[in-house]
Amino acid sequence: MQTLRQLTDGQQVAVLFVLVFGLLSLATLWVFSRDLRDPQDGASRQRQLRRDLRAVWLASVLFWVAWVSGPVGSTLLFGTVSFLALREFITLSHTRRGDHRTLILAFFIVLPLQYVLVGTRQFDVFTVFIPVYVFLAVPVVSALGNDPQRFLERTAKIQWGVMVCVYGMSHAPALLLLAVPGAEGRGAFLVFYLVAVVAAGQIAQEAASRWMRRRPVARAISRSFSWRAWTTGVMAGALLGMALFWATPLGPSEAFAMGAVAAGAGSFGDFVMRALKRDAGVRFWGGRASLTGAVGLLDRVAALCFSAPVFFHVLRWTTGAGVA
Secondary structure, three states: OHHHHOOOHHHHHHHHHHHHHHHHHHHHHHHHHHHHHOOOOOHHHHHHHHHHHHHHHHHHHHHHHHHHOHHHHHHHHHHHHHHHHHHHHHHOOOOOHHHHHHHHHHHHHHHHHHHHHHHOOOHHHHHHHHHHHHHHHHHHHHHOOOOOOOHHHHHHHHHHHHHHHHHHOOHHHHHHHEEOOOOOOOHHHHHHHHHHHHHHHHHHHHHHHHHOOOOOOEOOOEOOOOHHHHHHHHHHHHHHHHHOHHHOOOOHHHHHHHHHHHHHHHHHHHHHHHHHHHHHOOOOOOOOOOOOOOOOHHHHHHHHHHHHHHHHHHHHHHHOOEEO
């Protein structure tokens, strides 16, 4: 630890990526060796494990590219992810010809402008641009389409898609650019912390839902979501967050609380997206031919889209973070 403290911020982030890719390489070798020993043993579970591993590799590589490419590159990269996620969302939403103007507004005006605000570190503006101005502009543009059929439903779906896929996701590159007192130039650690605690919460919640007695909160939406499982996931995220306090400008107790907040928000986000999938009559966003090769891209980033803005704003309020 003393040696790590003597490294520059950039060198510490580089060590972080070496550790992440090293662990992923070991996990890949382990999965490959299991396939060689007995290809037919748990074939379905092995396929799922390989798909999940590919998704983690993809996310890690994108995370590394975002850090290496700097503010402009990271903004463009996450903007592309937002575009693909919004495309998946809109594809399964009911829209009509009268919504074409609104969709053009969402994809080619709102999305780029939101990420321009992030890239230029206009944090006071980017945090209210979509929830205030875009939410008022979308129904106006939709009404100009001269199609009143299911107007409220269609408009609300487009607003919600923009909120989740653009507004929520844009907070990830904002973390990379946020100047937190005592952690300047260490935005990659903050994103790593967020992704780690959210993933830990999701895994622990899923495991708890299988091993504990199930008492689903909303059986028609998810039979695995219960308050016991959710609490287990939150505690897992909080404990991992406390263990990773060194990656943040927070103390152990503050990191514990932030881990609980991030894991809880991510779990609720995944739960809400399950409800939307039930409404659309699909199991996954995007189908088989998706970017991750497993399920839709939106399935992979839904929890992050909910937890990132909560984590960003709580961190900013509690630490007085500003523009780098």
